[in-house]
Amino acid sequence: MADDNSEIKSVGSDVDRRIAFLVVVVSIVFFRISNLVTSKYIETPPRAASDPWRWRNLFVSWIHAILCGSWDIMCFTAYPEMLEDLDGHMNYFTYTLVAFSTGYFIYDALDMFFNNRLLQDWGVTLHHIIVLICFIYSIWTSYATAIVCVALLVEVNGVFLHARKLMQIFQFSFEHKIYVLNKYINLITFVIFRGGPISRVFYEFAYKCPAFNLPLRGVFIFLTVAMACINVILFWRLCKSDVLLTSRRKYVKENS
Secondary structure (H helix, E strand, C coil): CHHHHHHHHHHCCCCCHHHHHHHHHHHHHHHHHHHHHHHHHCCCCHHHCCCHHHHHHHHHHHHHHHHHHHHHHHHHHHCHHHHHCCCCCCCHHHHHHHHHHHHHHHHHHHHHHHCCCCCCCHHHHHHHHHHHHHHHHHHHHCCCHHHHHHHCCHHHHHHHHHHHHHHHHCCCCCCCHHHHHHHHHHHHHHHHHHHHHHHHHHHHHHHCCCCCCHHHHHHHHHHHHHHHHHHHHHHHHHHHHHHHHHHHHHHHHHCC
16 A cells, blocks of 8 residues: 555656646636626526526536647647556646646536535536546546546537537527537547547556556546446437437428
8 A cells, every 4th residue: 555655656746736726726716707707798698598507607618628628639739648658647737737627627516506506417416526536636646647638538529519508508590500510520529539538548547557556446447437327328318319309300391
């Protein structure tokens, strides 16, 4: 056990944890201000008038996906060697990305708590719990940061996933060219940037990460499997809504 802890400590020995904590705080403040600005300067769409909180929450989530998805791609572009050493690779560019995204998920969990949405949106709550356990562990130990960056590639898909819902709120027609284009990009990027990264993270937790003892490895494997189940359910709902029901609507329209 002592050897495991010493190995984790040695990996992140050159990283100042205080910087990560500062970035987390800045991130929380940034997304809170984003929410306030959205509330004050962007008119609530008529379709969201009965629940303006959900529209603002979705818009802020979209901002997070754009920022972190772009940042994450830059991480792998600037440091391609990360893929060869996912459990041990460490630099401040990737470390602060994890901290920034952690700040967002803390902000969003607090936003849900203060608006009594934790139980109502239990699937999102479960997702945030899993994410925060993994991210905070990585920040605290300065270990497996690159694995978290792989996991954050899901935010590339998040850009199109949230855009889909935003277009529905703004009452885009299902046949609108932009909506249709986004629909297919969303499904393709879902498979690539969700299925791929989750599979890689599972492999790393199961067969790599030598600093993990057996109980810790088991916890992270369980969390990854739980996240995979959440995404399988989400993908089925997307396929049912954007492929099966769309085909049915088109068939009915053509034969009516």
